[in-house]
Amino acid sequence: MQRQQRAQAVTIISPVHRLWALWLRATWPLADRLAPVKRPLLRLSFIHFAHWSLIERVPAGVAGARRLAHPYVLFQSNFDDELSAYIDAFSLVVPGRMRAMWQGVFGFPGPRPVDRFLSFILARTTPAQYYYCAYPEASSTMVEAALRLSEEHRRFAAEAAGLEDDAFAARYAEFLTRNQLLL
Amino acid sequence: MAQLREGREQALLDELAALPSGEESPFRRVASTHFCRWLLIPALLGADGEAAEPGRAYLLLTADFDGPLADWVAAMTREMGPHLDRIFEHCDGYRGSGELGALTDFIAERRVSVGFSILSSRATVARVRSSLELRRALREFAIDSQGMTPDALRRAWSERFGA
Numbered sequence: 001m002q003r004q005q006r007a008q009a010v011t012i013i014s015p016v017h018r019l020w021a022l023w024l025r026a027t028w029p030l031a032d033r034l035a036p037v038k039r040p041l042l043r044l045s046f047i048h049f050a051h052w053s054l055i056e057r058v059p060a061g062v063a064g065a066r067r068l069a070h071p072y073v074l075f076q077s078n079f080d081d082e083l084s085a086y087i088d089a090f091s092l093v094v095p096g097r098m099r100a101m102w103q104g105v106f107g108f109p110g111p112r113p114v115d116r117f118l119s120f121i122l123a124r125t126t127p128a129q130y131y132y133c134a135y136p137e138a139s140s141t142m143v144e145a146a147l148r149l150s151e152e153h154r155r156f157a158a159e160a161a162g163l164e165d166d167a168f169a170a171r172y173a174e175f176l177t178r179n180q181l182l183l
Numbered sequence: 184m185a186q187l188r189e190g191r192e193q194a195l196l197d198e199l200a201a202l203p204s205g206e207e208s209p210f211r212r213v214a215s216t217h218f219c220r221w222l223l224i225p226a227l228l229g230a231d232g233e234a235a236e237p238g239r240a241y242l243l244l245t246a247d248f249d250g251p252l253a254d255w256v257a258a259m260t261r262e263m264g265p266h267l268d269r270i271f272e273h274c275d276g277y278r279g280s281g282e283l284g285a286l287t288d289f290i291a292e293r294r295v296s297v298g299f300s301i302l303s304s305r306a307t308v309a310r311v312r313s314s315l316e317l318r319r320a321l322r323e324f325a326i327d328s329q330g331m332t333p334d335a336l337r338r339a340w341s342e343r344f345g346a
Contacts, residue, residue, distance in 0.1 A: 009220050011245065015230055028298035041301045049218060049247045050301040058186055058241070059276075059293040069235045072227060074184075074295060076245050078218045101299075106230040126243075128220040129199040132210040135217075138315050140303045146314035147306055153317060157344065169333035172340070176325055183322045 007048055007133045007140075010083055012075040012124045013055075020104020021071035024054055027100070040094050046086065048140045050077035052101055073105055080139040083125075087118045149182040184224075185293045187240040191273035195223060195242060198269045209263035215249040217308055221270065242274055244290075249307045252294070256287045320344075 016024075031037045041047070053074040057065040079086050090098050095111035102108045109116040135143065156175045160168050176183075187195065199221055203209065210216045222243050229235035248255045259267060264280040271277040271289070278285045306314070324343055328336055 007218070009218070011220070011222055011243070013224065013227065013243075015228060015235065024298060032299045038301060042303070044301075045303075047301055048303050051245075051297045052299040053295045053297050055184065055295050058184065060184060060295045061292045068227065069229060076220075077301075078247070107232075126222055126224055128222040129196060130202055130204070130219075130221040132204065132208045132216065132219040134211070134308045135311055135315060136205070138311075142315065142318075143306075143311055144303060146318040147304055147311070149318050149321065150310075150314040153321065153344075165333040165337045168337050168340075172336060183318065183325060 006080050006138060006142075007078050007136060008080075008083075009128050009131050010075075010077050010079070010086070010121075011126045011128060012073075012121060013126060014073050014075075014102070014105040014108075014124050015070035016054075016073050016106065017104040018071060021054055021056065021073075023104065024052075024073070024101075028052070028054075031100075037097070041097065044086075044089050044093065045141050045144070046080040046089075046139070048078040048080070048143070050079070051075070070106075073102065075101075078133070080141070083121070084118055087121050088114055091117050145182040149179055152179050152182070184241050184243045184295055185271070185274035185276070185289075187223075187242055187273055188275055189238065192223060192225065192240050195270065195273040198273070199223075202266060202270070209266050212262035213248075213255070213258045215255055215258060215308055217247040217249070217311075219244070219246040219248075242270070252291060253287050256290055257283055260286055 041050070051074075053076075055068065055072040055074055057067050059065050077086075091111045091114040098111040098117075107120065109120050111117050138146070152175070156171070160171050163171060202221075210219050222245075224241040224243055226234035226240060227236060246255070260280045260283055267280045267286070272279075276292075277289055280286050304311070320343065324340070328339055331339060
């Protein structure tokens, strides 16, 4: 795990039962498109990006390449806060989805109790030797707020363009009140 | 994910340690890159926790970027080709960044497809940065404009935000 200001990275590579790899390969295409599957994970506002992949051959993109002894689930994420808080949230908020991802990983203890799940994660984390973030000063929440505020600003600027000074001041006060949590 | 040439682990670690980071990172010049990391996988572990393929190590490059892979690789070649060469030369099958097609193939062939993703937003790096800058400017303006008369507020807004 690497820390660079607000965002940090976690990378986990775990061997998985071959049948479980088949399950993941079969279910991911649909799950990745279903909003109800993703919604609880998207509500974990400290996640910038999180990706799950399956590695079965090396090189991965070459047909007929060398098959690995086991398939591997690769989980990699960029997130804010501490890894323990991240895993806490996985365990408490979306335990079913964690089972659906990792149940077939060798040694997976289940998402609860959380300390056992955290130990499992920590034991399989591979540290990054190099990490880059394009906006290290910003948390995921700050990015989301900035993007929403940018839209609100665009709307306000268009509406306010033709207003007289007094009407402008009133509209600006409304704009500030409505968006104070985004500032 | 690329397999390392035998015995190259330490040389690779030295190169990664020497790569400038933060504001000086060459990835800052590859403007479509949100996040990027390089990591050495000394060995893939088997079910028993032991190395599944003793003696085989891998280099993993993971990145979130805007646009297609080919454009990102082209930008990396343009902006940080010598860095790529010094790192990827420790990997099997690397033929240098001199020929863009060969480098794109090298990366595409070793690319691990994503099965399931959570993305906090789909905004480009440029849009994220400009939005963060606008947010900062709006916050400063909200503080600085307290107590202004309507005409002064209007004038200050126009000067700061151009409308």
